[in-house]
Amino acid sequence: MSASDNGAAPRGAGEGAPRGGRDQEPDPVAGADAPGATEGSYLSHRGVLSWIFTKDHKRIGLMYLVAVLGFFFVGGVLALAVLLELLSSAGRFFSSDTYNKLFTLHGAVMIFLFIIPLVPATLGNFFLPLMIGAKDVAFPKMNLASFHIYVVGAAILLYSIIASAMDTGWTFYTPYSTQTSTAVISATFGVFILGFSSVFTGLNFIVTVHKMRAPGMTWNRMPLFVWAIYATAVIQVLATPILAITLLLLIFERLFEVGIFNPAMGGDPVLYQHFFWFYSHPAVYIMILPGFGIISELITTHSRKRIFGYGAIALSSVAIAVISFLVWGHHMFVSGQSELAAMVFSFLTFAVAVPTAIKVFSWVATLYRGSIAFTTPMLYALAFLFLFTIGGLTGLFLGTLSVDVHLTDTYFVVAHFHYVMMGGTFIAFLGGLHHWWPKMTGKSYSEKWGKIACALVFIGFNVTFFSQFLLGTHGMPRRYHHYLPRFQTLHVLSTVGSQILALGLVIILVYLLHSLFRGARAGVNPWGGKSLEWATATPPGTHNFASQPTVSAGPYEFEEIDEREGEEKDEEKDEAEKGGER
Amino acid sequence: MITQATEEHGHPAHLEHHFSTPEQQKSAAKLGMWIFLATEILFFGGLFMAYGAFRYFYPGTFVAAHAYLSIPLGGLNTMILITSSLTMALAVRAAQLGDRKLLVRLLGLTLLLASGFLVVKGFEYSHKLHEGLLPGKYFSAKGIAGLPHIFFGIYFAMTGLHGVHVVAGMIVISWVLIRARQGRYSAEYYTPVENVGLYWHLVDLIWIFLFPLLYLVK
Numbered sequence: 001m002s003a004s005d006n007g008a009a010p011r012g013a014g015e016g017a018p019r020g021g022r023d024q025e026p027d028p029v030a031g032a033d034a035p036g037a038t039e040g041s042y043l044s045h046r047g048v049l050s051w052i053f054t055k056d057h058k059r060i061g062l063m064y065l066v067a068v069l070g071f072f073f074v075g076g077v078l079a080l081a082v083l084l085e086l087l088s089s090a091g092r093f094f095s096s097d098t099y100n101k102l103f104t105l106h107g108a109v110m111i112f113l114f115i116i117p118l119v120p121a122t123l124g125n126f127f128l129p130l131m132i133g134a135k136d137v138a139f140p141k142m143n144l145a146s147f148h149i150y151v152v153g154a155a156i157l158l159y160s161i162i163a164s165a166m167d168t169g170w171t172f173y174t175p176y177s178t179q180t181s182t183a184v185i186s187a188t189f190g191v192f193i194l195g196f197s198s199v200f201t202g203l204n205f206i207v208t209v210h211k212m213r214a215p216g217m218t219w220n221r222m223p224l225f226v227w228a229i230y231a232t233a234v235i236q237v238l239a240t241p242i243l244a245i246t247l248l249l250l251i252f253e254r255l256f257e258v259g260i261f262n263p264a265m266g267g268d269p270v271l272y273q274h275f276f277w278f279y280s281h282p283a284v285y286i287m288i289l290p291g292f293g294i295i296s297e298l299i300t301t302h303s304r305k306r307i308f309g310y311g312a313i314a315l316s317s318v319a320i321a322v323i324s325f326l327v328w329g330h331h332m333f334v335s336g337q338s339e340l341a342a343m344v345f346s347f348l349t350f351a352v353a354v355p356t357a358i359k360v361f362s363w364v365a366t367l368y369r370g371s372i373a374f375t376t377p378m379l380y381a382l383a384f385l386f387l388f389t390i391g392g393l394t395g396l397f398l399g400t401l402s403v404d405v406h407l408t409d410t411y412f413v414v415a416h417f418h419y420v421m422m423g424g425t426f427i428a429f430l431g432g433l434h435h436w437w438p439k440m441t442g443k444s445y446s447e448k449w450g451k452i453a454c455a456l457v458f459i460g461f462n463v464t465f466f467s468q469f470l471l472g473t474h475g476m477p478r479r480y481h482h483y484l485p486r487f488q489t490l491h492v493l494s495t496v497g498s499q500i501l502a503l504g505l506v507i508i509l510v511y512l513l514h515s516l517f518r519g520a521r522a523g524v525n526p527w528g529g530k531s532l533e534w535a536t537a538t539p540p541g542t543h544n545f546a547s548q549p550t551v552s553a554g555p556y557e558f559e560e561i562d563e564r565e566g567e568e569k570d571e572e573k574d575e576a577e578k579g580g581e582r
Numbered sequence: 583m584i585t586q587a588t589e590e591h592g593h594p595a596h597l598e599h600h601f602s603t604p605e606q607q608k609s610a611a612k613l614g615m616w617i618f619l620a621t622e623i624l625f626f627g628g629l630f631m632a633y634g635a636f637r638y639f640y641p642g643t644f645v646a647a648h649a650y651l652s653i654p655l656g657g658l659n660t661m662i663l664i665t666s667s668l669t670m671a672l673a674v675r676a677a678q679l680g681d682r683k684l685l686v687r688l689l690g691l692t693l694l695l696a697s698g699f700l701v702v703k704g705f706e707y708s709h710k711l712h713e714g715l716l717p718g719k720y721f722s723a724k725g726i727a728g729l730p731h732i733f734f735g736i737y738f739a740m741t742g743l744h745g746v747h748v749v750a751g752m753i754v755i756s757w758v759l760i761r762a763r764q765g766r767y768s769a770e771y772y773t774p775v776e777n778v779g780l781y782w783h784l785v786d787l788i789w790i791f792l793f794p795l796l797y798l799v800k
């Protein structure tokens with residue numbers, strides 16, 4: 001079954017919606033090329049060098065995609081190793097040193113190489129210019145440089161951690177990081193370099209959104225994915241320099257033993273934490289905001305309903321971007337900051353939940369009386385709603401001072417951030433990948449396998465990480481591989497979950513690769529989307545649009561839903577394995 | 583927003599393919615530069631925070647240790663940089679007027695002043711090296727109250743990173759200078775000159791904060 005068979009076909013074809021339906025160019029777009037326009041597809045260029053030095057945002061996005069997913073594979077294998085080790089309470093496979101090295105490498109790979117560039121550099125790169133009707137990003141050379149710098153930085157970081165068996169954890173906390181004999185200098189230098197790649201991406205996107213929009217593409221007509229990438233870019237540009245200077249100071253400290261982070265020399269190790277989290281809390285929004293953007297697209301398109309609260313969703317991204325700079329102290333409740341500071345940070349942490357909740361409510365309201373199609377992307381969107389809500393709410397537990405004192409540095413924190421990062425960002429990414437896969441590759445994947453894999457991922461994820469919430473509340477500390485026997489059952493459960501999760505991900509890899517070679521040709525607009533990327537050829541031509549599109553309406557102008565249609569959908573629902581979502 | 587004539591190929595040579603008009607290209611480049619300057623300000627902002635924290639922890643140290651910095655040399659460097667900002671601004675004006683000769687000369691002058699700054703800085707650094715007024719564990723001077731190794735750590739971190747920015751500035755100024763000599767800029771197209779100018783003013787501006795904070799502590 002191909003994606004286009006299952007998507008929007010039955011709707012829109014109804015009476016009263018003369019121009020709706022799949023494979024049609026959206027009404028509000030004039031001048032966009034008709035399906036199958038003659039310009040060569042962007043994929044028609046051959047030769048390795050033509051890829052490595054391309055300035056085409058679509059091909060750079062694809063290269064990023066391959067690189068980022070490659071690192072995900074590395075980080076994932078490490079995670080499986082960590083969880084295998086936790087099967088027994090005495091630690092069976094690795095020494096403690098090896099275990100510390102494993103989770104350091106896992107964390108650093110997943111944060112710096114995987115989840116930060118995951119959405120902006122891949123789907124963002126590919127679709128942001130398309131969605132605003134531009135030929136490319138504002139600075140294509142800088143975009144390419146961003147990718148090259150990313151590869152170099154990644155190589156340095158990986159080599160340093162592996163070759164020197166670094167075990168500081170991904171946060172490089174002082175005083176340990178200034179005292180260990182491992183290659184902290186070159187590892188942090190690698191992260192420093194990666195920062196440039198992130199800043200280049202962000203800077204490019206901000207300028208692109210400001211300056212490259214097609215005629216008629218007003219701010220209020222921008223798809224919410226674009227808004228989200230924009231807000232992310234602002235954080236990338238404003239927060240990353242702080243990480244850069246933090247890491248330079250750390251390097252400086254190690255080279256000269258200046259003492260600024262060393263209490264014995266009059267310095268202050270907590271100062272390092274302030275510096276670090278001033279970047280790294282905003283950074284968690286670099287990770288999640290693009291995910292929010294994807295979810296907005298999936299939910300409207302696959303329920304064929306105009307988004308509820310467009311302005312609220314768009315502006316709440318910006319509000320989150322602003323508040324996110326003011327809450328870093330919630331990572332330091334037990335680090336010895338003043339009580340007053342702790343209270344203020346706790347309050348602001350609660351404040352950041354407000355714009356976040358506004359989004360969740362808007363999505364749910366969009367679904368209400370929508371014509372929901374349980375396509376694979378939609379299943380991921382629903383999974384996201386479920387998982388992110390748990391992740392976000394447990395964030396509030398941790399933001400509550402009296403509760404955090406007990407939960408900090410336990411598996412509860414581990415579960416929290418995996419629910420938001422993996423259950424949030426990564427699940428949203430998977431949804432987006434399926435949503436846009438036909439447009440990017442020109443091929444349809446198997447909806448049946450898509451749904452099976454989604455269910456496996458959803459179940460595996462919850463089994464893996466919900467058990468960790470329980471472990472945390474029972475007092476299991478993070479980063480230990482020897483533990484009290486009473487924790488073992490939950491650890492075993494968690495490990496089993498991780499195997500299910502891995503199986504689901506392998507299935508996804510297999511059917512997506514299969515679709516590249518054997519998949520049916522995808523239509524121009526398999527889901528009946530209304531934003532500009534669906535108005536160009538599949539896959540898009542080298543210059544995106546055959547002629548400059550002009551825009552005269554918003555991105556979600558779906559036809560009115562016929563009241564009776566809701567009932568007809570019931571059979572489809574059963575088929576869609578909704579069980580996995582509950 | 584923009585009216586288009588996409589298929590025409592009569593556009594000016596400096597207009598890149600993905601832009602529709604020179605104005606669009608120019609305003610994109612300038613916005614990009616301003617955002618880049620914002621990242622630089624935040625980058626140094628982190629250093630200023632570290633400075634602020636330690637000045638707050640150890641005010642006595644800062645008062646005692648700053649006396650070992652040379653106000654005349656620091657002041658001289660401040661004058662040099664301000665003058666170089668002036669020559670840079672005049673260079674941008676020359677570019678706007680399409681006066682290639684003047685542009686090249688003024689850029690050359692700016693480069694000269696920048697090297698002058700580095701020479702003076704070099705004298706200061708070698709002096710510090712002699713006296714053992716160095717960061718952290720390399721600090722060996724005697725008789726300064728408080729924790730001077732931290733003061734000099736911060737001093738070298740701030741001025742050192744600023745120095746790196748001066749060198750970067752000199753590299754990009756040389757780059758536009760070469761291209762100006764090749765006649766790449768005209769009254770219609772001089773965005774790179776303008777952007778390099780903006781960058782140079784920022785480098786200058788940062789020094790204008792560093793000088794009083796480090797040399798003129800009270």
Ligand code: HEM
Nearest residue numbers: 284287288330331353392395396398399408409417420421
């Ligand atoms: C409603 C939103 C959120 C709130 C209120 C919140 C709150 C918190 C708090 C209070 C902590 C500190 C726990 C401790 O160390 O004791 C924490 C840790 C963490 N959060 Fe969140 N969070 C939220 C969303 C997110 C998101 C969206 C992400 C990433 C996508 C994220 C990633 C993390 C990470 C990585 C850590 C642990 C860092 C470490 O110590 O290694 N959080 N969160």
Ligand SMILES: [Cu+2]
Nearest residue numbers: 281284330331
């Ligand atoms: Cu945080």
